Amino acid sequence: MPELPEVEGYKVYIDNTSLHKRITAFECRDVRLLKASLADFEKHLINQELTETQRIGKYLFIKTSGQKILVIHFGMTGRPNYYKEKEDRPKFGHIVLTFENGFHFAFENKRKFGWWDLTDSIADYKVARNLSDDARDLTLEDFKASLRKRKTFIKAVVMDQSVAAGVGNWMADDILYQSKIHPEQKVQDLSEKDIETIFKAMRHVIEVAIENDAHHPDFPEEFLIHNRKEGATCFHTGTEIQKIKVGGRSTYFSPGWQILK
DNA sequence: CGTTATGTTTCACT
DNA sequence: CAGTGAAACATAAC
Numbered sequence: 001m002p003e004l005p006e007v008e009g010y011k012v013y014i015d016n017t018s019l020h021k022r023i024t025a026f027e028c029r030d031v032r033l034l035k036a037s038l039a040d041f042e043k044h045l046i047n048q049e050l051t052e053t054q055r056i057g058k059y060l061f062i063k064t065s066g067q068k069i070l071v072i073h074f075g076m077t078g079r080p081n082y083y084k085e086k087e088d089r090p091k092f093g094h095i096v097l098t099f100e101n102g103f104h105f106a107f108e109n110k111r112k113f114g115w116w117d118l119t120d121s122i123a124d125y126k127v128a129r130n131l132s133d134d135a136r137d138l139t140l141e142d143f144k145a146s147l148r149k150r151k152t153f154i155k156a157v158v159m160d161q162s163v164a165a166g167v168g169n170w171m172a173d174d175i176l177y178q179s180k181i182h183p184e185q186k187v188q189d190l191s192e193k194d195i196e197t198i199f200k201a202m203r204h205v206i207e208v209a210i211e212n213d214a215h216h217p218d219f220p221e222e223f224l225i226h227n228r229k230e231g232a233t234c235f236h237t238g239t240e241i242q243k244i245k246v247g248g249r250s251t252y253f254s255p256g257w258q259i260l261k
Numbered sequence: 262c263g264t265t266a267t268g269t270t271t272c273a274c275t
Numbered sequence: 276c277a278g279t280g281a282a283a284c285a286t287a288a289c
Contacts, residue, residue, distance in 0.1 A: 003267055032285085058268075076268050077287085092287090112285050113268055129269095152279065161269080170267050248281070250265080 002058060002074040004135055004166030005209035010080050011055045014062070014105075017082035019050050021099035029094045033109060035071075035117035044068040044118055045097065054122060056134045057165025061122045068118040071125060075113030081106040135164040136206055143199050147187050154190065154198070155183035156247030164202060169249050170225060171209070175201045176253065177224035182260040183244070183251045189261055228252045 002010065026045050031038055048066040055061070062070040072078075081090050084103050089096065093106030095116060107116065119125045132138060132146070146163040157163055159172045167175070176183050178201040181194060190198075205223075212218040216225050222235050230243040234254035244251050 006267075073269080075285095076266065110285095110287065111266080111268095115269095150278075156279085159268095168267055247279095249268090 002076075002078060003168035003171050003214075004055075004057060004206055005171075005214040006079075007055055007058050007060055007074060007166070008210050009214050010074065011053045011060055013082070014050070014053055014060075014080055017103075018080075018097075018099070018105045019052070021101055021103070022047060022049055023097050024100050025096075025098035027096045027098075030112065033094055033107075033112060033115050035115050040068075040118055041116070045070070056122070056126060056131060057161055058168065059125075059129075059131065059165070061119075061125070068120065069122060069125075071117040071119050072107065073115050073117075075109060075111060075115070077108075077110040078114035079108050081108050130162045132162050132165045135166040135202060138164050140196065140199050144192075144195055147190070147195055150187045152187065153183060153246050154181060154185045154187050155249075155251055157187050158198065158202070159247065159249070166206070167202065169251075170228065171202075171205050173228060173252050174205050174224045176258060178205065178222070180258055182258040183246045183253050185260060224252065224254075 023045050026042050028034055028038060034041060044066050045064065048064045050062050051065055052063040053060060058073060060072045062072065064070060081093060082103060082105050083089070089104065090106050090108050092108045092110040094109050095107040097105040107114070133142065143164060147157060150157045155172050155176060158175060159167055159169065175198060179197045181198060208219060219225055227233060227235060227241050229252065230241065232241040234241055234257055237254060237256040239254060239256035241252050242255050
């Protein structure tokens with residue numbers, strides 16, 4: 001599920017459950033989820049504590065009392081789960097930390113597109129991954145500068161993590177819906193004003209989503225998310241929502257509302 | 262059985 | 276080198 005607002009929720013969850021407790025065990029069922037060696041994870045996590053979290057886009061960095069910073073990416077189906085009893089380990093809890101208080105921190109990851117890594121520097125990691133500033137912190141000027149270099153569909157660009165870190169598929173659809181911009185609009189044909197509209201919509205979608213703990217049913221009724229399925233009715237026009245593929249991803253939009261220039 | 266899923270990485274091409 | 280688009284990755288659920 002996780003895009004920026006969901007990961008922000010996971011960050012708060014981890015802050016409230018899993019910091020400042022000595023780690024006594026590290027277990028991983030499938031080493032394909034680890035980008036560093038199992039030995040390194042054990043070495044750098046066991047007997048250390050998680051001390052502080054920092055989120056950039058969909059990436060969560062967790063500082064430790066040791067040398068390394070833990071990097072978590074949730075993929076498409078990841079989420080954290082803090083629990084007490086061993087038998088409560090979630091079905092897809094493929095990586096589990098155990099703390100000295102006996103509680104466990106599971107990294108649930110049904111589809112195994114998520115992963116853990118270790119790093120020495122958040123700044124270096126951000127550069128190495130070609131990650132932009134977090135979409136909440138990004139300036140309009142930087143956003144404009146990124147768009148000037150691009151010549152493809154706006155939807156693909158808005159979702160590009162090197163443009164605005166944290167925007168994913170559902171948010172990109174909602175941002176463009178609220179901006180009245182067609183997802184297949186070529187970026188070079190957008191006016192300055194269009195770009196500012198998109199930027200503001202991005203901020204709005206993110207803040208509303210975070211305020212509502214990323215719980216879609218609580219979002220305002222004009223959000224596309226409520227009708228983000230083929231054949232659903234557009235809140236504004238009463239016409240049908242259409243599904244197409246853009247940038248390899250399923251894209252939902254209202255052809256009567258988001259007119260191609 | 263085929264299709265789809267809220268993501269990233271890799272690779273070939275321009 | 277930089278931007279683009281397609282494919283690959285792994286797996287559950289409908």
